[in-house]
Amino acid sequence: MKNEHRLTTVYTIIHAASNAEDGCFAVSSARGSFLSLAAARQELEKQIAAEKKLVPSDYDCEEQTDDRWIAYQDGFAAAAYSKLEIVPTTLDLRRIA
Numbered sequence: 001m002k003n004e005h006r007l008t009t010v011y012t013i014i015h016a017a018s019n020a021e022d023g024c025f026a027v028s029s030a031r032g033s034f035l036s037l038a039a040a041r042q043e044l045e046k047q048i049a050a051e052k053k054l055v056p057s058d059y060d061c062e063e064q065t066d067d068r069w070i071a072y073q074d075g076f077a078a079a080a081y082s083k084l085e086i087v088p089t090t091l092d093l094r095r096i097a
Contacts, residue, residue: 006093011040011086013047019056020079031084040086041066047084055082 013031018024031047034040048069059071059080072081 008035008091008093009037010035010089010091011037012089013040013044013084014087015047015051015082015084017082018079020076037086037088044069044084044086051082051084056080 010033012033014028015031016026016028018026032040032043034043044067048064051069052071055071056073058073059082061074062071063069068083068085070081070083070085073079
């Protein structure tokens with residue numbers, strides 16, 4: 001049916017980082033989009049492992065859930081952080097076609 005209302009969810013991994021001391025402020029970028037939450041979580045784990053090698057050593061705090069990871073400098077979380085998270089978006093496929 002051509003007019004059938006079809007919704008689907010896309011899971012996008014977003015990276016955001018800021019380091020005020022170095023003059024780098026809140027830069028966000030998409031790191032991949034997936035039609036499966038399981039696939040997005042698998043890729044997120046790979047990206048977290050890679051990002052942990054890049055964050056400054058003074059980022060002494062870390063929080064992680066299945067869909068989000070953040071490392072930051074204690075007391076300066078708004079000014080010095082690196083974050084990866086899965087952001088779900090619902091698309092109406094009828095409007096795309």
